[in-house]
Amino acid sequence: MKPILLQGHERSLTQIKFNTDGDLLFSCSKDNIINVWYSHNGERLGTYEGHNGTVWTLDVDSESRFMVSGAADNTLMLWDVQSGKCLYVWEFPTAVKRVAFNQADNQIVCITEQRMGFQCAIRVFDIDRSGDGTNQSKEPRYMFNPIGSKATVCDFTYTPDVIFTGHESGKVALFNVKTGEEIANNERAHGDTVNDLQMSKDYTYCITSSKDKSARIHDTKSLMIIKTFTTETPLNSAALDPKRPYVLLGGGQDAMSVTTTSLRQGKFETRFWHKIFEEEVGRVKGHFGPINTIAVHPAGTGYASGGEDGFVRMHHFDESYFKTDLYGTGNIIIED
């Protein structure tokens, strides 16, 4: 499993994402640009230039037609994936920390930062898919300010108009975007900031990672904690493998203290844990700094990780990854 090193960013990575087909990998970084790569050979396809601040987040629709990105220049941009043109720009009073498309590709949700007297806000926009995509409404469809600890991550659930959020306090919650009402919450889901959230293929469960050194699988309807994976380092990202019963966790100690600790101690490894038995099954080394973001190929044939060191490492799994029967559970069927 020799990784392909994707060197296209000058600063640390903030989020990476595969498109639905898995042939493209999008990466955004603190150097204000978004790159898109061919996942099978690591060749760079193009760059989306236009943001004027750290690009915190991006998401691609299921047809790979539109891409949205949020940045520290207080803008949310809609891009044409193929041409690289910026189609529409929304402006906010504060930075955009998280965006996500819904399953039907006709809505996006975004979180803006709580800063300079402005509250943390969650907005939902309708995306007009007719025409060339430049005809978007300026005003959000819904907007509300979550009460209490600010939201850090969010995504749609399979129930329309309900979003799943993770908060700075470690809380996870379900909100009705129409009313801004908190439908359910779990105040003690994590002990510290929730910093990543990735949905399962059918949106029925999701995995969150947190600074409290653990990652958890939640039921997106009941918010019940299904599984917990406790590591010895703060986590920045967690991803679900769609094919094998594993989860991938990445992290490392705070970027702040990286320069004062050795590579050995940093624990900058991608950890593979068994999704059901909650046991660590393996690690992949490589990054020189904390891993900020991990994404798994939608077909489960590989994964990519983006680090504080500015590199994206694209790994394609070996044949043995699919064949090894670590726990002798080959004859037991694990439902996906």
Add this chain to the structure above:
Amino acid sequence: MASTSTEYDDDIDFSDIEAKYAVNYDDSLENTVVVDGLPIIDNTKLDRLLTKVAKEFSKRGASIKGEDIYLPWDEKTGKSKGYAFVEFRSGEDAATAIATMHNHAFDSKHTFKLNRFVDIEHFSNLDETYIEPPSEKFTDKEHLRAWLGDAQGRDQFVTYRGEDVEVWWHGKPSQCELAIKPDWKDFLYVAWSPLGTYISTLHRQGVRLWGGASFKDQQRFAHPLVKLIDFSPCENYIVTWSNEPIIVPEGAIQGPQYFSPEDEGSNMAVWDIKSGHLLRTFSTVQDGEQTRKSQMPWPAVKWSPDDKFVARVTPGQMISVYELPAMGLYDKKSIKIEGVVDFEWCPQGDNDKEDVDKEAAAIANGGKVTKKPRENMMAYWTPEVANQPARVTLMAFPSRTILRQKNLFNVTECKLYWQNQGDFLCVKVDRHTKTKKSVYCNLEIFRVREKDYPVEVVELKDTVTEFSWEPKGDRFAIVSTNDPNLGNPGPGITIKTDVSFYQLDKTKNDFKLLKTLPSRTSNAIRWSPRGRHVVLATVGSSSKSELDFWDLDFLSEERREGQDWGTGVQLLGTADHYGVTDVEWDPSGRYLATSASAWTHTLENGYAIWDFKGTELVKHIQDRFKQFIWRPRPRSLLTKAAQKQIRKNLKEFSRVFDEEDARESVTVNAELVALRKRLVDEWNAWRTRCIKDMVESRGLKGKAHSNGDANTAKEEIEVWIEEEIETTTEEVVE
């Protein structure tokens, strides 16, 4: 208004406040002393006597005035009663006065006798009838070697981390468990006794020994500020050392277990373990600053292997041998050796120990001693002085006969290494060329079991930094280097070394090189206690931390005969333990423990246990990890013949254990499989529920975005892959 308030005040009970602020008058009579032996005088001489007595006291440092003295008067005769009460400022003053003035000669006829007033009162009221003390009920003590009776034959080890000590059992993975976690507090470190019977902790007040199955208190030695300890080989005695000289405070408890005023100023003490009695104290501080600057060698006294003698060297002058248990100088004189630098006792081999046991049994039965056990032996060396060459001497003790002497030239330094059975002695001689510019090394090997003690020399061009005999074997390993950086350590400098193995060639009767492993970084050799296996480690380096597991008899005994010399040396495995500071084999030679102690550095402290071929079994990274020590084992109680028998029938014995293993693995596996099955079942049940929920909710809302989307997407990918494969096959066909 005012009157009512005062009335109200009167009701309040002030007794508690009064009690709290009451002035505490010192009404004890602690400071009053009765002085007997005064001259009997009449009224006229009273003033003169009082001033004289006061003067006598003040002269000796216990200042009193005339008015402090009360002289009882016999009204009938008009004369004094011959004694006086003297009141001092405090109890301490009274104590010093008693110490200095008791038995003081006032004049030729009168001698002062001083007693505390309270003592007189106490003794005069003493009950004279003798009451027999109740005899203590006998309580069974725990067996000190209980751990050897473990049914699974496991070994123990102790870990010290942060403030916690833990004793663990170590065996097969399923048998490793915490044995005990004692609540010992505030100590420097822990140490096992050489046979594993006791574990000791060094506290501020002294040393404590613990033992038995539940690690109960066994013995304590009150040596304040103790820093180092050393047990005698048979665990009969213990030596304690502190950098602070002993101070015996006034009024300290006295007894055979405590320091007496004569011990003041010494800083090393020898104790009897079973009785807890102090045997003797020494001072290791030699006059002159020079000796203090150079590090003190520890152990400062060396025990003969049978616990009969203990010896210490006075560098340049003599070796003093003390006989136990009295700790008197043997023959009342030290062995005067001009210039002696260092010495070592010859260890007792297993055969020697058997001989000693047989002799003891024979004497006990009144029978005849068939074979006299070998006399104790020591080796010492003296450096070159004027016209005399440097010399290594082998001396028998107590007969003091010189067995063998070997003269050496151009010597800078000698180190003495005994093989653990006392079969060989290797003297590592660091020599210099005539110009003293370069240093090289000779190994002078004495074959002690042979007649006339033949000596053989192995000459080497490099500096030897480490030497180690194979336990119970005829091989040794050395680490040598010609790295110019040797001796000036710096950050990031790792010294390049060569490791060589030598073996006694039985046909020619000399030591021959087996194999050299060049250009390595290893600096530590750890032989398995059973011999054959050896681990080469790089310790104390910040960049390298390799562990190499070697087998020196990889080819079986019979095949080795025909093979080339040294082909049996085989690397079994390599491993790495970052920041390793200590490497230690367990007493059975099955496992190796490596640890990184927080005393040396703070990176990835913790310990790991490996098997003899370098497979990692256990690894724990723990903050503030300090110590890992295996519990030593005493010598086997089985005779040589019995051991041979076991070795011969090993297959039969091991069958029982094999079966046990198989049974265990089946049950463990079954449990694990069941647990996993349950987890998967729970997961699957939850998934089914989820999917049902989802389908239902979508059906209700009616505008579902079907789950099929993801599936079709997946299919698309597969198609794309298939297509590519198809095209390639077509090409091949064309």
